[in-house]
Amino acid sequence: xxxEVTPAPKPKVDQSAAISHKxxxxxxxxxxxxxxxxxxxxxxxxxxxxxxxxxMLRTLYLSLFLTNNVGRPTxxxxxxxxxGLLTSSAYxxxxxxxxxxxxxxxxxxxxxxLLLAQLAVKKLxxxxxxRTIFSATMGVSVSVAAIFWLFIFxxxxxxxxxxxxxxxxxxxxxxxxPGPAMTAVIISTVWMNLGFTFLILFGALQMVPQxxxxxxxxxxxxxxxxxxHVTIPMISPTLFFTSTVTLIGAFKSFGLIxxxxxxxxxNATNLMVYRVYQDAFLSGNxxxxxxxxxxxxxxxxxxxxxxxxxxEKRVTY
Amino acid sequence: MMLTKTHKTLRYLVLVIxxxxxxxxxxxxxxxxxxxxxxxxxxxLFSTHISFQNYVDAVQQTAIMxxxxxxxxxxxxxxxxxxxFCSLGAYAFVFLSFKGxxxxxxxxxxxxxxxxxxxxxxxxATVRQLNLLNHYAVMVIPFLTSAFGIFMLxxxxxxxxxxxxxxADVEGxxxxxxxxxxxxxxxxxxxxxxxxxxxxxxxxxxLWPMLTTFSDKFRPVQDGLRQLQSQETFNNWGMIQxxxxxxxxxxxxxxxxxxxxxxxxxxEGATK
Numbered sequence: 001x002x003x004e005v006t007p008a009p010k011p012k013v014d015q016s017a018a019i020s021h022k023x024x025x026x027x028x029x030x031x032x033x034x035x036x037x038x039x040x041x042x043x044x045x046x047x048x049x050x051x052x053x054x055x056m057l058r059t060l061y062l063s064l065f066l067t068n069n070v071g072r073p074t075x076x077x078x079x080x081x082x083x084g085l086l087t088s089s090a091y092x093x094x095x096x097x098x099x100x101x102x103x104x105x106x107x108x109x110x111x112x113x114l115l116l117a118q119l120a121v122k123k124l125x126x127x128x129x130x131r132t133i134f135s136a137t138m139g140v141s142v143s144v145a146a147i148f149w150l151f152i153f154x155x156x157x158x159x160x161x162x163x164x165x166x167x168x169x170x171x172x173x174x175x176x177x178p179g180p181a182m183t184a185v186i187i188s189t190v191w192m193n194l195g196f197t198f199l200i201l202f203g204a205l206q207m208v209p210q211x212x213x214x215x216x217x218x219x220x221x222x223x224x225x226x227x228x229h230v231t232i233p234m235i236s237p238t239l240f241f242t243s244t245v246t247l248i249g250a251f252k253s254f255g256l257i258x259x260x261x262x263x264x265x266x267n268a269t270n271l272m273v274y275r276v277y278q279d280a281f282l283s284g285n286x287x288x289x290x291x292x293x294x295x296x297x298x299x300x301x302x303x304x305x306x307x308x309x310x311x312e313k314r315v316t317y
Numbered sequence: 318m319m320l321t322k323t324h325k326t327l328r329y330l331v332l333v334i335x336x337x338x339x340x341x342x343x344x345x346x347x348x349x350x351x352x353x354x355x356x357x358x359x360x361x362l363f364s365t366h367i368s369f370q371n372y373v374d375a376v377q378q379t380a381i382m383x384x385x386x387x388x389x390x391x392x393x394x395x396x397x398x399x400x401x402f403c404s405l406g407a408y409a410f411v412f413l414s415f416k417g418x419x420x421x422x423x424x425x426x427x428x429x430x431x432x433x434x435x436x437x438x439x440x441x442a443t444v445r446q447l448n449l450l451n452h453y454a455v456m457v458i459p460f461l462t463s464a465f466g467i468f469m470l471x472x473x474x475x476x477x478x479x480x481x482x483x484x485a486d487v488e489g490x491x492x493x494x495x496x497x498x499x500x501x502x503x504x505x506x507x508x509x510x511x512x513x514x515x516x517x518x519x520x521x522x523x524l525w526p527m528l529t530t531f532s533d534k535f536r537p538v539q540d541g542l543r544q545l546q547s548q549e550t551f552n553n554w555g556m557i558q559x560x561x562x563x564x565x566x567x568x569x570x571x572x573x574x575x576x577x578x579x580x581x582x583x584x585e586g587a588t589k
Contacts, residue, residue: 036492037415044406044462045421050443051459052428055436062438071442116339119332124325132573133336136343139572140565141521143542147561148342150546151349151554157360159345191342252434255523259543273434273524280438281528290438297435304430 056297062290071286081291090267091275091292097182098271102250104186105193109246110239112190113197118227120198121205131202138195146259149188150175153260178268181261185269188256193249197242204238205231237310244307251300272296343565350558357554371559380533381560384541385567388520391456391537395519396512398457403466403511404504408496410467411474412482422471428464434524441528455529456537460519466511473507474500513575520568538564 063081065073085091116134120127137145152159153174164171174180212230221229232239254273257263263270263278270278273296280289349357350371356364375381409415410422433440440459449455477500485495501508523539530536536544545560 033413033415037409037413037418040405040409040413040492040496041421043402044425044467047402047459047461048425048428048464051440052431052433052436052464053424055439055443056431058439058442059436071438116335119328119335122328124328124332127332130332130336133340136339136569136572139568141539141568142523143539143546144346144561144565145342147542147546147557148346151558152342152345157357157554159362162360162362191339194339248432252432254434255521255539255543258523258527259546276434276437277524281441286438293435293438297431300432300435301430308426 059290059293059297062287063294065287067284067286069284071280071284073287077287081288082295085288085291085295093267094270094272094275097267097269098251100182101186101189101253101269101271102247104182105189105250105253106243106246108186108190109193109197110243113194113201113242114239116194116198117201117205118231120202134198134202135195137192138199140192140195142192142255143259145188145192146256149184149191150260153184175261176265178266181265181268185253185256185260188260189250189253192256193246197246200238200242201235204235208234240310241307244303244310248300248303248307251296251303272299346558346565347562350555350562352555354553354555371555372563374553374556375559375563379545379556379560380536381538381541381545381563383533384536384538385564387453387535387541388538391453391522392516392519394453394457395460396516398461399463399466399515400508400512402462404470404501404508405496406462406467407470407474408492408500410471411477412492412495412500425464425467429468433459437524437528440525444529450529451531452535456519456522456526456535459525460515463515466515469511470504470507473504477503 062071062073064076064078065081066075066077068074120131120134140148151157155161155173155176156171158174160174161171163169172180174184208231212234213226216226216230252273253271254277257269257271257274258277261269263274272292276289276292276296279285279292349362351367351369352362352364353366353368353370356362356366406425410418444450444455444459449458481499481503482495485499490498520537521539522537523543526537526540527543530540533541533544542560542564546557
C-alpha cells in the first residue's frame with residue numbers, strides 16, 4: 001500500500017501527528033485512525049447503506065420495470081412508467097391535489113404561527129398561559145390529531161354540523177365531498193403543525209433587538225409598519241427555515257390522510273405518498289409506485305437542497 | 318409604548334379566540350371521552366352522564382395499553398441506538414482522519430434529502446427477506462442511526478476547543494476514552510436534543526409500522542389507534558376518544574414539564 005510507505009504530506013497531518021504522539025515511530029499515522037474510523041462509522045454506514053442508499057438505487061431501478069405481484073422486476077420498460085404517470089389524468093390530479101394541500105398547509109401554518117407568535121411575544125398579564133396553550137399541539141401525534149378532527153368533521157354528530165344546524169346553515173358533508181374533504185385535511189394538518197411553528201417563530205421574535213422597535217416608534221412608525229419593516233425582515237431566516245420544514249413535512253403527509261379520508265372521496269385527497277402506498281401495497285404495481293417514489297424524492301430533494309443552500313449562506317454571515 | 322385600554326382588551330380577545338381554537342379539539346376530545354357513546358351518537362354533547370367508563374372499556378377491551386408499551390419500547394430503543402451510533406459517526410468525522418472522510422460526509426449529508434417515504438418498497442422487501450416482519454426489530458433496525466443525527470452532532474463536536482483534544486493527547490487518552498469522557502459530556506445539550514427528536518420521530522412513525530406489523534403484540538400506538546378507529550368508528554366514539562386521550566396525555570405532560578428546557582434549548586440554538 002502506497003500510504004504505508006509514504007505518509008500523506010498534507011498539512012492536516014499535523015493534528016493527527018499530535019494525536020498519535022504516543023505511537024511508535026514509523027507507525028503509519030492513518031493506520032490507527034483507520035481502525036477507529038471503521039469501528040466508529042461502520043454501524044452507521046451499514047444501516048444507512050442498507051436502508052437509505054440501496055433502497056434509493058433499487059427504487060430507481062424498479063421504476064424502469066414492470067413487476068410481478070411480489071415486487072420482482074419482470075419486463076424492462078425504460079421510462080414508460082414515468083411517461084405513463086405524467087400523462088395520466090389520475091396522476092396529474094394527485095399532483096394537483098398535493099400542490100393544493102402543500103400550499104394551503106404552508107401558507108396557513110406560517111400565517112397563523114406568526115400571528116400566534118406575535119400575540120404571545122408582547123408582555124401581558126397571564127401571557128405565559130397562552131404561550132403554553134399555543135405550543136400544546138406539539139405534543140399531539142398524527143393519529144390523535146386525526147381522531148380528534150375526524151369527530152369534529154363527522155356528519156351530524158360532529159361539531160361543525162351541530163353548529164351549522166343551530167345556525168340553520170346548509171349541511172356540509174365534510175369528508176365525503178372533494179372540496180370540503182381537502183379543506184378538512186388541511187385544517188387538521190395546520191392545527192397539528194401550529195405548536196412547533198409557533199415555538200420556533202416565538203423564539204425568533206424574542207431575539208429581535210428591542211432598540212429597533214424603540215427607534216422606529218420614535219420616528220412614528222405604526223405597529224403594522226413595524227411588523228412588516230422590522231419584524232419580518234429580522235426573522236426572515238427563521239421564516240424560511242420554518243416554511244421549508246413545513247413544506248417538506250406536507251409533501252410527506254400520510255397518516256392524517258389515511259385516517260381521515262383514505263385518499264377519498266373520489267381521490268380528491270389522494271396525495272403523492274398515499275398513491276405510492278396504494279399502487280405498491282394495495283394494487284401490487286411496484287414498478288409504477290417506484291416511479292412515483294422517485295418523482296416524490298426528487299421534489300423533496302430539491303426543496304431540501306434549497307434549504308441547505310440557504311442555511312449555509314446564513315452560517316457564513 | 319404603552320398599550321391603551323381598548324387595545325389591550327382587543328389583544329386579549331384575539332388571544333382568547335386563538336387559544337380556544339387551539340385547545341378546542343383537545344377539550345372536545347376529552348369531553349366526549351367522558352360521555353356515553355349513545356349520547357354522542359344522538360348528538361347530545363351537553364349530556365350530563367359523565368363517567369370514566371370509556372377509559373375502563375378502552376383499557377379492558379382494547380390493546381391500547383399494549384400499544385403504548387410497544388411504542389415506548391420501540392422509541393426508547395431507537396433513541397438509545399441513535400445517541401450511540403450518531404455520536405460515534407459524528408466523532409469519526411471530527412476527530413479521525415481517514416481516506417475519503419469528506420466524501421463520505423457529503424454522501425451522508427445527501428441522504429438527508431432522501432425521504433424514507435420514497436424508499437418503503439425496497440425496504441419492505443429487505444425486512445421481509447431478513448425475517449424481521451412483525452417484530453420490534455423491524456421498527457428499530459432501519460432507524461438505528463440517522464444522517465440528521467450525525468450531522469447535528471458533528472456541528473456540536475466541532476465546537477470542542479482543540480486545546481481539550483491536545484490536553485487529552487498529552488494525558489494519553491485514546492479515541493474511545495476521549496469520546497466517552499470528553500466529547501459526550503461536552504455535547505450533552507445536543508445529545509439531549511437528539512434524544513428528544515429521535516424519540517418523537519419514532520413515536521410518530523405511522524406508515525412503516527403500518528406496513529410491517531400485523532399483531533397487537535408489536536403494533537405501536539399510532540397504528541393501534543388506526544386499528545381501533547377502523548374497527549369501531551361507527552359504534553363506539555366514546556371509547557375511541559378515550560383511547561386518543563390516553564395516548565396524548567403522556568406527551569402533553571412531557572411537553573409541559575419540559576417546556577422551560579425546550580424554550581432555553583431553542584433560544585440557545587438561536588444564539589449560536
